[in-house]
Amino acid sequence: MNNHLKVLRAERDWSQAELAEQLGVSRQTVNALETGRYDPSLPLAFRIARVFDRPIEAIFTE
């Protein structure tokens, strides 16, 4: 699964650590998400959508 996390984060000028803090995960997890090598659980995907104020399907694509 692909995602636009890195772009969305860059648009807000957030570091991985800052995004991680907002999501309640580690920086390593944010990195794994951004590389597309780890797919989040549904609860985490909803948290990501809330943080970026976007629908899930606008962040994650098949």
Added chain:
Amino acid sequence: MMSFKSRIFGRSMLAVIGLLALTFIGGGVIGSLEASGALVDAEAARFWLVFIFAGVVMVGAMAGGAVWMLSIDEAAQEAHKSAWYWGGSAGMAVGGVLMVIAMVEPVAATIDLPALMGRTDPVAYAAAGAFAMLTLMLIGYGVVWTWWWLSRSRG
């Protein structure tokens, strides 16, 4: 305010120190009773002290592990689940080969095995086997856990 992980670490350290103190005190009590001749069966007392100590340590490790597992995020949990299943299973598979060939007589009976702390009684060999299996599983666990994170950290 202390973080959840700091509290867990602090309590775990306290528990370890407490257990060490209890074991030290228990050993001292058994030693002094033995020296005074009041203890009828010192070896049995030492055995039960170690048995209780091991039991408390393992229950504590399970409880601490459960709390710690719930404190880490979902990716970290996935890494450990993957490491436990794939790494632990692979280690067990290697140990399984050794276990099966150990049954092949008469050749297996002639293999010179390292003894546990110089002991060559059946219980020592059984314990050495358990340690060997555990070691192989932990090696597999470590390899898979490391691979899991490395493969997900490259951009």
